[in-house]
Amino acid sequence: MKTPIMETEATKTSGAAESFWVSDMPPILFSPLEKNISVEVAIIGGGIAGMSIAYFLSQQGRKVAVIDDGAIGSGESGRTTAHLTYALDTRYYELENLHGRDGARFAAESHIAAIDTIETIVKEENISCDFKRVDGYLFRSGEDTEKDPLRKELDVLHRIGKKEVALQKEAPLPFSTGMCLHFPHQGQFHPLKYLAGLAEAILRKDGKICTETHVKDFDVSVITTDTNHTVNAYFIVVTTNVPVNDRTRIHTKQAPYRTYVIGARIPKDSIGKSLYWDTGRTEGGLAKPYHYIRTQPLDETYDLLIIGGEDKKTGQNDNSRYERIEAWARNRFPMIRDIPYRWSGQVVNPIDGIGFIGRNPLDKNIYIATGFSGNGMTHGTVAGILITDLIVGKRNPWTDLYDPSRKSILAARGYLEENLNVVKQYTGWLRKGDIPSFHELTPGQGAIMRRGLSKVAVYRDETGTVHEFSAICPHLGCIIQWNFQEKTFDCPCHGSRFTSYGKVINGPSNTDLNKK
Ligand SMILES: Cc1cc2nc3c(=O)[nH]c(=O)nc-3n(C[C@H](O)[C@H](O)[C@H](O)COP(=O)(O)OP(=O)(O)OC[C@H]3O[C@@H](n4cnc5c(N)ncnc54)[C@H](O)[C@@H]3O)c2cc1C
Ligand code: FES
Helix, strand or coil, X not given: CCCCHHHHHHHHCCCCCCCHHHHHCCCECCCCCCCCEEEEEEEECCCHHHHHHHHHHHHCCCCEEEECCCCECCCHHHCCCCEECCCCCCCHHHHHHHHHHHHHHHXXXXXXXXXXXXXXXXXXXXXXXXXXXXXXXXXXXXXXXCCCHHHHHHHHHHXXXXXXXXXXXXXXXXXXXXXXXXXXXXXXXXXXXXHHHHHHHHHHCCCEEECCCCEEEECCCEEEECCCCEEEEEEEEECCCCCCCCCCCCCCCEEEEEEEEEEEEEECCCCXXXXXXXXXXXXXXXXXXXXXXXXXXXXXCEEEEEEEEEEEECCCCCCCHHHHHHHHHHHHCCCCCEEEEEEEEEEEEECCCCCEEEECCCCCCEEEEEXXXXXXXXXXXXXHHHHHHHHHCCCCCCHHHHCCCCCCHHHHHHHHHHHHHHHHHHHHHCCCCCCCCHHHCCCCEEEEEEECCEEEEEEECCCCCEEEEECECCCCCCECEEECCCCEEECCCCCCEEECCCCEEECCCCCCCCEC
């Protein structure tokens, strides 16, 4: 049977909308795995985390293989906005509360080390990826209900030694931001060009990279692909954005959100080359979606102004997200000419603000890296440094902070709220379908239908053929939802996602939707 178009596209990126980065260069593809192999370390997932781990281990002479079921960077690393910063999504005053002063200090130091490391790799490996040191500015959102958040943040940053951060009157933007925090010497780059550079460096050290190879089974020392080829390894590292080797241990400690991005053309240099963030607002007590802004050179005449935000829980999204960002942007950036790019992606928010990087709970030689929130470029690089140290047996002071088995008692409120939200999603079983019959579907559209007691996911492809699947998520049984913007079926419970042809593209599910 001919491969449907959408399945081929899932190789390139994880949805119908293409990010600027994905449309800017060809997919990074290598041969699929076609025989059984043995290596020291098998890494599943070729995003920033998997590729950074493979890079560091191969530099130390370890034999590694990276396996990805799409292209390299076809997950969220190709949909990011690639700010490189230690101004983290979770405020330092919350991190100090949750992890103590040393925890907050290690968080800052590890993300600073990540930016420095990326800069060093770019220089040493001669990677042409538009890496640039830029300043960052955090300003208060008009919708922020927190009392004096910038002053509180500054106090903690100074207490943990980050004296270079300063309060200043305005951020250099075309609208008045009011007081802001200035973070000097942050960074930005083109994420896919960087990953292509890492791939070349890994191959130079005799590492193996296989793309379009789905890993279906994980055992203690062997992984098996869809084509029944195996990789034997002393160590297995799962960097699939959310772990697909584990059904329950980590997924209650983090929550998946869609975040939305527009890329607008503006006259060259009409906005200073820096990173900008507002402090966001609290929405339903669950998350703090905030706006994040940077520029990227486009051509001789224009820059791309990249603005993201308006996060919403996966599978619980509504129609208005791009419109809201666009309205916000047009009110503040009158120089916007047009908006050629719109895309969304998935961020995974840990309940206590810090990623889970280290040994998988209860496993001896399986490691995971997940829960990166909107700081995955630096978290992924931290994973490269930390998991390499753990595997080669080198002490690393960040181990306890990032330990996936840590208990964050103080984060219990966030834990309860997120998990109550998950429980609520099971009422999806009681809801009516989106449409009474598939006859109502136009080409390129999907929906959930009720048929007797069961729920069916239906998609009508561009040729008019209707494809039907069970609407029950193979992970833990929630009813999936149609995401009309990305043309995918998304699960509102823990964020599993499937193409319109039922193929899994995002965990925790590692299996496709059941065909009807
Ligand atoms: C819109 C958006 C903006 C963001 N902005 C920023 C930012 O400015 N700065 C920042 O630091 N972070 C940002 N982030 C977060 C960051 O992009 C992510 O956290 C990071 O890219 C995740 O990297 P990863 O390697 O963990 O996962 P991914 O890049 O998602 O890689 C996982 C890979 O695993 C593969 N895979 C999954 N299952 C299997 C399987 N069974 N077999 C084989 N392969 C499999 C997938 O194909 C995928 O390529 C943003 C994210 C989004 C969505
Ligand atoms: S992702 Fe857990 S039930 Fe769907």
